[in-house]
Amino acid sequence: MNAAEVLRLHISKTTTFPGEQFEYFFSHFKLLSFTKGQALISEGDKVDYEYFVLSGCLKSFYINDEAKMFILQFAMPTWWTSDYNALYNGNRATINVDCITDAEVLGLSGIDREKLCKEIHEAEYFFRWRTNKGFVALQKRLLSFMNSDAKHRYEELILLYPELYNIVPKHLIAAYLGVSRETLSRLYTPEK
Amino acid sequence: MNAAEVLRLHISKTTTFPGEQFEYFFSHFKLLSFTKGQALISEGDKVDYEYFVLSGCLKSFYINDEAKMFILQFAMPTWWTSDYNALYNGNRATINVDCITDAEVLGLSGIDREKLCKEIHEAEYFFRWRTNKGFVALQKRLLSFMNSDAKHRYEELILLYPELYNIVPKHLIAAYLGVSRETLSRLYTPEK
Protein backbone atom coordinates (compact mmCIF):
# COMPACT_ATOMS: atom_id res chain seq x y z
CA MET A 1 0.00 0.00 0.00
CA ASN A 2 1.45 3.37 -0.92
CA ALA A 3 1.39 6.53 1.18
CA ALA A 4 -1.73 7.96 -0.45
CA GLU A 5 -3.65 4.76 0.10
CA VAL A 6 -2.63 4.57 3.76
CA LEU A 7 -3.78 8.12 4.35
CA ARG A 8 -7.00 7.68 2.37
CA LEU A 9 -7.86 4.54 4.32
CA HIS A 10 -7.14 6.33 7.57
CA ILE A 11 -9.37 9.26 6.68
CA SER A 12 -12.13 7.02 5.40
CA LYS A 13 -12.70 5.89 9.00
CA THR A 14 -13.92 9.40 9.74
CA THR A 15 -15.18 10.87 6.50
CA THR A 16 -14.94 10.74 2.70
CA PHE A 17 -13.69 13.56 0.53
CA PRO A 18 -15.90 14.12 -2.50
CA GLY A 19 -14.59 13.73 -6.07
CA GLU A 20 -10.94 14.48 -6.66
CA GLN A 21 -10.55 16.38 -3.41
CA PHE A 22 -8.52 13.67 -1.73
CA GLU A 23 -5.85 13.89 -4.44
CA TYR A 24 -5.72 17.64 -3.96
CA PHE A 25 -5.58 17.17 -0.19
CA PHE A 26 -2.83 14.59 -0.47
CA SER A 27 -0.74 16.80 -2.77
CA HIS A 28 0.01 19.00 0.25
CA PHE A 29 1.81 16.24 2.13
CA LYS A 30 5.55 15.66 1.86
CA LEU A 31 6.90 12.14 2.12
CA LEU A 32 9.84 12.08 4.53
CA SER A 33 12.20 9.34 5.70
CA PHE A 34 14.06 9.33 8.99
CA THR A 35 16.45 6.95 10.62
CA LYS A 36 16.45 5.61 14.16
CA GLY A 37 17.37 8.34 16.60
CA GLN A 38 16.80 11.20 14.18
CA ALA A 39 14.85 14.20 15.47
CA LEU A 40 11.82 15.68 13.71
CA ILE A 41 11.27 18.41 16.27
CA SER A 42 13.69 19.63 18.95
CA GLU A 43 13.03 21.93 21.87
CA GLY A 44 13.37 25.56 20.80
CA ASP A 45 12.58 24.89 17.14
CA LYS A 46 10.03 26.80 15.16
CA VAL A 47 7.39 24.15 14.46
CA ASP A 48 5.85 24.25 11.00
CA TYR A 49 4.74 20.67 10.49
CA GLU A 50 2.70 17.89 11.87
CA TYR A 51 3.41 14.30 10.88
CA PHE A 52 1.34 11.31 9.89
CA VAL A 53 3.27 8.09 10.51
CA LEU A 54 3.41 5.55 7.66
CA SER A 55 5.94 3.14 9.13
CA GLY A 56 8.17 2.87 12.17
CA CYS A 57 7.70 4.32 15.61
CA LEU A 58 8.26 7.85 16.93
CA LYS A 59 8.02 9.35 20.36
CA SER A 60 7.09 12.84 21.49
CA PHE A 61 8.58 13.81 24.82
CA TYR A 62 9.37 16.56 27.25
CA ILE A 63 12.69 16.98 29.05
CA ASN A 64 12.54 18.72 32.42
CA ASP A 65 15.16 20.83 34.21
CA GLU A 66 16.82 17.76 35.71
CA ALA A 67 17.13 16.24 32.22
CA LYS A 68 14.45 13.68 33.00
CA MET A 69 12.39 12.54 30.01
CA PHE A 70 8.61 12.23 29.97
CA ILE A 71 7.00 10.61 26.97
CA LEU A 72 3.72 12.12 25.88
CA GLN A 73 3.03 9.76 23.05
CA PHE A 74 4.37 6.89 21.03
CA ALA A 75 3.44 7.40 17.39
CA MET A 76 2.87 4.23 15.40
CA PRO A 77 1.61 3.93 11.81
CA THR A 78 -1.55 6.03 11.15
CA TRP A 79 -0.90 8.15 14.25
CA TRP A 80 -0.35 11.88 14.01
CA THR A 81 2.26 13.72 16.00
CA SER A 82 3.82 17.14 16.50
CA ASP A 83 4.29 19.73 19.21
CA TYR A 84 0.71 20.91 18.86
CA ASN A 85 1.08 23.73 21.31
CA ALA A 86 3.90 25.17 19.23
CA LEU A 87 2.29 24.37 15.90
CA TYR A 88 -1.10 25.87 16.75
CA ASN A 89 0.07 28.89 18.65
CA GLY A 90 3.25 29.74 16.79
CA ASN A 91 5.36 29.17 19.90
CA ARG A 92 8.81 27.59 19.95
CA ALA A 93 8.85 23.86 20.58
CA THR A 94 8.87 22.74 24.21
CA ILE A 95 8.38 19.16 23.13
CA ASN A 96 10.71 16.93 21.13
CA VAL A 97 9.78 14.35 18.51
CA ASP A 98 12.23 11.72 17.34
CA CYS A 99 12.48 8.22 15.90
CA ILE A 100 12.56 5.07 18.01
CA THR A 101 13.01 3.09 14.78
CA ASP A 102 13.59 4.08 11.16
CA ALA A 103 10.40 5.73 10.01
CA GLU A 104 8.51 7.10 7.06
CA VAL A 105 6.07 9.92 7.64
CA LEU A 106 3.93 12.37 5.73
CA GLY A 107 4.53 15.97 6.74
CA LEU A 108 1.77 18.58 6.57
CA SER A 109 2.52 22.19 7.34
CA GLY A 110 0.28 24.17 9.66
CA ILE A 111 -0.27 26.67 6.87
CA ASP A 112 -1.42 23.96 4.49
CA ARG A 113 -3.63 22.41 7.13
CA GLU A 114 -5.44 25.70 7.64
CA LYS A 115 -5.65 26.27 3.90
CA LEU A 116 -7.10 22.81 3.34
CA CYS A 117 -9.57 23.24 6.19
CA LYS A 118 -10.81 26.48 4.61
CA GLU A 119 -11.03 25.02 1.11
CA ILE A 120 -12.45 21.60 1.92
CA HIS A 121 -15.17 21.48 4.54
CA GLU A 122 -14.63 17.73 4.91
CA ALA A 123 -10.99 18.34 5.82
CA GLU A 124 -12.07 20.60 8.66
CA TYR A 125 -14.48 17.89 9.72
CA PHE A 126 -11.74 15.30 9.66
CA PHE A 127 -9.32 17.34 11.75
CA ARG A 128 -12.03 18.23 14.23
CA TRP A 129 -12.75 14.56 14.81
CA ARG A 130 -9.14 13.56 14.92
CA THR A 131 -8.56 16.03 17.76
CA ASN A 132 -11.78 14.97 19.49
CA LYS A 133 -10.50 11.43 19.60
CA GLY A 134 -7.11 12.56 20.81
CA PHE A 135 -8.74 14.60 23.54
CA VAL A 136 -10.84 11.70 24.78
CA ALA A 137 -7.82 9.38 24.71
CA LEU A 138 -5.75 11.89 26.69
CA GLN A 139 -8.51 12.23 29.25
CA LYS A 140 -8.52 8.47 29.70
CA ARG A 141 -4.78 8.50 30.19
CA LEU A 142 -5.02 11.27 32.77
CA LEU A 143 -7.62 9.28 34.68
CA SER A 144 -5.46 6.21 34.55
CA PHE A 145 -2.66 8.30 36.05
CA MET A 146 -4.81 9.47 38.90
CA ASN A 147 -6.54 6.16 39.50
CA SER A 148 -4.02 3.40 38.88
CA ASP A 149 -0.61 2.34 40.11
CA ALA A 150 2.37 1.72 37.83
CA LYS A 151 1.66 -1.97 37.33
CA HIS A 152 -1.92 -1.34 36.33
CA ARG A 153 -0.95 1.44 33.92
CA TYR A 154 1.70 -0.80 32.38
CA GLU A 155 -0.81 -3.58 31.81
CA GLU A 156 -3.33 -1.17 30.30
CA LEU A 157 -0.67 0.11 27.91
CA ILE A 158 0.49 -3.30 26.75
CA LEU A 159 -3.08 -4.50 26.39
CA LEU A 160 -3.93 -1.49 24.23
CA TYR A 161 -0.73 -1.50 22.16
CA PRO A 162 0.90 -4.94 22.33
CA GLU A 163 3.32 -3.94 19.53
CA LEU A 164 5.07 -1.56 21.89
CA TYR A 165 6.23 -4.42 24.10
CA ASN A 166 8.69 -5.62 21.45
CA ILE A 167 9.55 -2.42 19.63
CA VAL A 168 10.07 0.02 22.47
CA PRO A 169 12.85 -0.35 25.07
CA LYS A 170 11.60 -0.66 28.63
CA HIS A 171 13.13 2.57 29.91
CA LEU A 172 11.06 4.45 27.33
CA ILE A 173 7.94 2.65 28.40
CA ALA A 174 8.82 3.70 31.95
CA ALA A 175 9.13 7.30 30.77
CA TYR A 176 5.67 7.01 29.25
CA LEU A 177 4.18 5.51 32.39
CA GLY A 178 5.78 8.16 34.56
CA VAL A 179 7.85 5.77 36.69
CA SER A 180 11.56 5.10 36.96
CA ARG A 181 13.02 2.31 34.84
CA GLU A 182 13.98 0.50 38.05
CA THR A 183 10.39 0.44 39.23
CA LEU A 184 9.16 -0.86 35.89
CA SER A 185 11.83 -3.54 35.99
CA ARG A 186 10.69 -4.65 39.44
CA LEU A 187 6.96 -4.82 38.71
CA TYR A 188 6.94 -8.55 38.16
CA THR A 189 9.50 -9.69 40.74
CA PRO A 190 7.77 -11.29 43.78
CA GLU A 191 9.87 -9.09 46.14
CA LYS A 192 10.02 -11.39 49.20
CA MET B 1 -24.47 40.87 29.33
CA ASN B 2 -27.02 38.34 28.17
CA ALA B 3 -26.37 34.74 27.20
CA ALA B 4 -26.11 35.44 23.46
CA GLU B 5 -23.58 38.19 24.04
CA VAL B 6 -21.45 36.02 26.31
CA LEU B 7 -21.36 33.26 23.72
CA ARG B 8 -20.73 35.64 20.83
CA LEU B 9 -17.84 37.25 22.68
CA HIS B 10 -16.41 33.85 23.48
CA ILE B 11 -16.58 32.70 19.88
CA SER B 12 -15.18 35.98 18.58
CA LYS B 13 -11.86 35.03 20.18
CA THR B 14 -11.58 32.24 17.63
CA THR B 15 -13.66 33.27 14.62
CA THR B 16 -16.57 35.39 13.42
CA PHE B 17 -19.76 34.03 11.93
CA PRO B 18 -20.80 35.94 8.81
CA GLY B 19 -24.12 37.83 8.59
CA GLU B 20 -26.99 36.49 10.64
CA GLN B 21 -25.39 33.12 11.16
CA PHE B 22 -24.60 33.70 14.80
CA GLU B 23 -28.28 34.24 15.58
CA TYR B 24 -29.09 31.00 13.81
CA PHE B 25 -26.26 29.24 15.64
CA PHE B 26 -27.40 30.62 18.98
CA SER B 27 -31.01 29.54 18.40
CA HIS B 28 -29.90 25.94 18.90
CA PHE B 29 -28.78 26.51 22.50
CA LYS B 30 -31.09 25.99 25.48
CA LEU B 31 -30.68 28.20 28.52
CA LEU B 32 -30.67 26.06 31.65
CA SER B 33 -30.43 26.83 35.37
CA PHE B 34 -29.14 24.49 38.02
CA THR B 35 -28.68 24.73 41.76
CA LYS B 36 -25.68 23.82 43.84
CA GLY B 37 -25.21 20.06 43.96
CA GLN B 38 -27.51 19.35 41.03
CA ALA B 39 -26.26 16.86 38.42
CA LEU B 40 -26.17 17.58 34.69
CA ILE B 41 -24.76 14.19 33.75
CA SER B 42 -24.62 11.06 35.90
CA GLU B 43 -22.74 7.84 35.28
CA GLY B 44 -24.79 5.51 33.11
CA ASP B 45 -26.82 8.30 31.47
CA LYS B 46 -27.31 8.65 27.77
CA VAL B 47 -25.45 11.88 27.01
CA ASP B 48 -27.10 14.18 24.48
CA TYR B 49 -25.73 17.56 25.45
CA GLU B 50 -22.63 19.57 26.02
CA TYR B 51 -22.74 22.69 28.14
CA PHE B 52 -21.32 26.19 27.90
CA VAL B 53 -21.08 27.78 31.34
CA LEU B 54 -22.53 31.29 31.75
CA SER B 55 -22.27 31.62 35.52
CA GLY B 56 -21.30 29.48 38.49
CA CYS B 57 -18.90 26.58 38.67
CA LEU B 58 -19.32 22.95 37.64
CA LYS B 59 -17.10 19.94 37.96
CA SER B 60 -16.72 16.87 35.78
CA PHE B 61 -15.45 13.82 37.62
CA TYR B 62 -14.95 10.11 37.62
CA ILE B 63 -15.74 7.81 40.55
CA ASN B 64 -13.67 4.62 40.78
CA ASP B 65 -14.57 1.24 42.25
CA GLU B 66 -13.55 2.31 45.74
CA ALA B 67 -15.87 5.34 45.46
CA LYS B 68 -12.92 7.69 45.20
CA MET B 69 -13.53 10.82 43.15
CA PHE B 70 -11.18 12.21 40.51
CA ILE B 71 -11.95 15.59 39.04
CA LEU B 72 -11.22 15.99 35.37
CA GLN B 73 -12.19 19.60 35.07
CA PHE B 74 -13.65 22.55 36.89
CA ALA B 75 -15.92 24.45 34.51
CA MET B 76 -16.09 28.19 35.07
CA PRO B 77 -17.88 30.78 32.91
CA THR B 78 -17.08 30.46 29.18
CA TRP B 79 -15.83 26.89 29.66
CA TRP B 80 -17.44 23.96 27.91
CA THR B 81 -18.11 20.67 29.59
CA SER B 82 -19.68 17.27 29.04
CA ASP B 83 -18.75 13.62 28.99
CA TYR B 84 -17.17 13.93 25.57
CA ASN B 85 -16.42 10.27 25.22
CA ALA B 86 -20.09 9.46 25.72
CA LEU B 87 -21.35 12.41 23.67
CA TYR B 88 -19.09 11.78 20.67
CA ASN B 89 -19.30 8.01 20.60
CA GLY B 90 -22.85 7.45 21.77
CA ASN B 91 -21.67 5.55 24.86
CA ARG B 92 -23.26 5.74 28.28
CA ALA B 93 -21.71 8.27 30.63
CA THR B 94 -18.72 7.13 32.66
CA ILE B 95 -18.16 10.67 33.86
CA ASN B 96 -20.39 12.83 36.04
CA VAL B 97 -20.99 16.55 35.77
CA ASP B 98 -22.57 18.53 38.58
CA CYS B 99 -22.73 21.97 40.15
CA ILE B 100 -20.32 23.24 42.78
CA THR B 101 -22.38 26.43 42.96
CA ASP B 102 -25.70 27.50 41.43
CA ALA B 103 -25.09 27.80 37.72
CA GLU B 104 -26.53 28.92 34.42
CA VAL B 105 -25.46 27.12 31.28
CA LEU B 106 -26.29 26.91 27.60
CA GLY B 107 -26.95 23.36 26.43
CA LEU B 108 -26.18 22.25 22.89
CA SER B 109 -27.15 18.78 21.74
CA GLY B 110 -24.64 16.62 19.89
CA ILE B 111 -27.11 16.38 17.02
CA ASP B 112 -27.38 20.15 16.76
CA ARG B 113 -23.62 20.54 17.01
CA GLU B 114 -23.11 18.23 14.05
CA LYS B 115 -25.92 19.90 12.13
CA LEU B 116 -24.42 23.36 12.74
CA CYS B 117 -20.95 22.13 11.78
CA LYS B 118 -22.32 20.86 8.49
CA GLU B 119 -24.33 24.00 7.77
CA ILE B 120 -21.85 26.62 8.93
CA HIS B 121 -18.22 26.08 7.99
CA GLU B 122 -17.17 28.63 10.62
CA ALA B 123 -18.91 26.59 13.31
CA GLU B 124 -16.84 23.56 12.38
CA TYR B 125 -13.77 25.79 12.51
CA PHE B 126 -14.72 27.05 15.94
CA PHE B 127 -15.26 23.59 17.41
CA ARG B 128 -12.06 22.30 15.88
CA TRP B 129 -10.10 25.05 17.59
CA ARG B 130 -11.91 24.71 20.86
CA THR B 131 -10.92 21.06 21.03
CA ASN B 132 -7.36 21.85 19.90
CA LYS B 133 -7.00 24.18 22.86
CA GLY B 134 -8.51 21.64 25.19
CA PHE B 135 -6.11 19.01 23.91
CA VAL B 136 -3.07 21.21 24.45
CA ALA B 137 -4.26 22.16 27.93
CA LEU B 138 -4.79 18.50 28.83
CA GLN B 139 -1.34 17.63 27.58
CA LYS B 140 0.11 20.31 29.86
CA ARG B 141 -1.81 18.90 32.78
CA LEU B 142 -0.57 15.40 32.05
CA LEU B 143 3.01 16.65 31.97
CA SER B 144 2.51 18.50 35.21
CA PHE B 145 1.30 15.21 36.71
CA MET B 146 4.38 13.36 35.57
CA ASN B 147 6.83 16.12 36.35
CA SER B 148 5.66 17.86 39.50
CA ASP B 149 4.79 17.03 43.08
CA ALA B 150 1.49 17.91 44.73
CA LYS B 151 2.64 21.30 46.02
CA HIS B 152 3.89 22.39 42.63
CA ARG B 153 0.69 21.25 40.92
CA TYR B 154 -1.38 23.08 43.50
CA GLU B 155 0.51 26.30 42.95
CA GLU B 156 0.20 25.99 39.18
CA LEU B 157 -3.53 25.51 39.52
CA ILE B 158 -4.08 28.48 41.81
CA LEU B 159 -1.84 30.66 39.68
CA LEU B 160 -3.81 29.75 36.57
CA TYR B 161 -7.27 29.96 38.15
CA PRO B 162 -7.12 32.07 41.32
CA GLU B 163 -10.94 32.14 41.48
CA LEU B 164 -10.96 28.46 42.39
CA TYR B 165 -9.19 29.12 45.67
CA ASN B 166 -12.27 30.78 47.14
CA ILE B 167 -15.09 29.05 45.32
CA VAL B 168 -14.02 25.42 45.48
CA PRO B 169 -13.68 23.43 48.74
CA LYS B 170 -10.19 22.08 49.33
CA HIS B 171 -11.12 18.41 49.17
CA LEU B 172 -12.34 18.99 45.61
CA ILE B 173 -9.11 20.71 44.71
CA ALA B 174 -7.32 17.68 46.13
CA ALA B 175 -9.45 15.44 43.92
CA TYR B 176 -8.39 17.54 40.94
CA LEU B 177 -4.72 17.41 41.88
CA GLY B 178 -4.88 13.67 42.43
CA VAL B 179 -3.81 13.76 46.08
CA SER B 180 -5.63 13.01 49.32
CA ARG B 181 -7.28 15.92 51.12
CA GLU B 182 -4.96 15.30 54.06
CA THR B 183 -1.90 15.78 51.91
CA LEU B 184 -3.25 18.99 50.42
CA SER B 185 -4.03 20.24 53.91
CA ARG B 186 -0.44 19.56 55.01
CA LEU B 187 1.31 21.21 52.07
CA TYR B 188 1.98 24.44 53.90
CA THR B 189 2.67 23.17 57.40
CA PRO B 190 6.43 23.30 58.20
CA GLU B 191 6.27 19.65 59.43
CA LYS B 192 8.82 19.47 62.26
Next chain:
DNA sequence: TTTTAAATGTGATATAGGTCACGTAATGAC
Protein backbone atom coordinates in the same frame (compact mmCIF):
# COMPACT_ATOMS: atom_id res chain seq x y z
C1' DT C 1 -31.08 28.96 67.82
C1' DT C 2 -30.03 24.30 68.03
C1' DT C 3 -28.71 20.30 65.57
C1' DT C 4 -26.52 17.91 62.01
C1' DA C 5 -23.56 17.38 58.48
C1' DA C 6 -19.69 18.85 55.73
C1' DA C 7 -15.05 20.63 55.52
C1' DT C 8 -10.62 21.00 57.42
C1' DG C 9 -6.43 20.06 60.44
C1' DT C 10 -3.18 16.95 62.43
C1' DG C 11 -0.82 12.84 64.52
C1' DA C 12 0.81 8.06 63.74
C1' DT C 13 1.95 4.71 60.64
C1' DA C 14 2.34 2.20 56.14
C1' DT C 15 3.85 1.85 51.34
C1' DA C 16 4.66 2.74 46.42
C1' DG C 17 7.96 4.40 44.09
C1' DG C 18 12.38 7.25 43.78
C1' DT C 19 17.43 7.44 43.90
C1' DC C 20 22.06 5.69 44.03
C1' DA C 21 25.13 2.11 43.23
C1' DC C 22 26.78 -1.60 40.92
C1' DG C 23 26.71 -5.73 37.89
C1' DT C 24 25.38 -8.26 33.68
C1' DA C 25 23.43 -8.83 29.12
C1' DA C 26 22.56 -7.25 24.67
C1' DT C 27 23.46 -4.24 20.66
C1' DG C 28 25.95 -1.66 17.60
C1' DA C 29 30.40 0.43 15.74
C1' DC C 30 34.71 -0.32 13.77
Next chain:
DNA sequence: GTCATTACGTGACCTATATCACATTTAAAA
Protein backbone atom coordinates in the same frame (compact mmCIF):
# COMPACT_ATOMS: atom_id res chain seq x y z
C1' DG D 1 35.73 -10.38 16.59
C1' DT D 2 36.66 -6.69 19.98
C1' DC D 3 35.24 -2.67 22.24
C1' DA D 4 31.95 0.55 23.69
C1' DT D 5 27.37 1.75 24.42
C1' DT D 6 22.92 1.07 25.75
C1' DA D 7 19.55 -1.67 28.03
C1' DC D 8 18.24 -4.17 31.93
C1' DG D 9 18.22 -6.27 36.83
C1' DT D 10 18.67 -5.87 41.69
C1' DG D 11 20.06 -4.50 46.47
C1' DA D 12 19.90 -0.75 50.06
C1' DC D 13 17.96 3.10 51.50
C1' DC D 14 14.96 7.41 51.31
C1' DT D 15 10.73 10.28 50.63
C1' DA D 16 6.29 11.73 49.14
C1' DT D 17 1.97 10.57 49.74
C1' DA D 18 -1.72 7.34 51.35
C1' DT D 19 -4.53 5.71 55.04
C1' DC D 20 -6.76 5.62 59.51
C1' DA D 21 -8.24 7.94 63.51
C1' DC D 22 -9.92 11.66 65.82
C1' DA D 23 -10.53 16.65 66.86
C1' DT D 24 -12.15 21.13 65.36
C1' DT D 25 -14.19 24.49 62.70
C1' DT D 26 -17.66 26.00 59.39
C1' DA D 27 -21.86 25.81 57.04
C1' DA D 28 -26.46 24.05 56.24
C1' DA D 29 -30.86 22.46 57.93
C1' DA D 30 -34.54 22.11 61.16
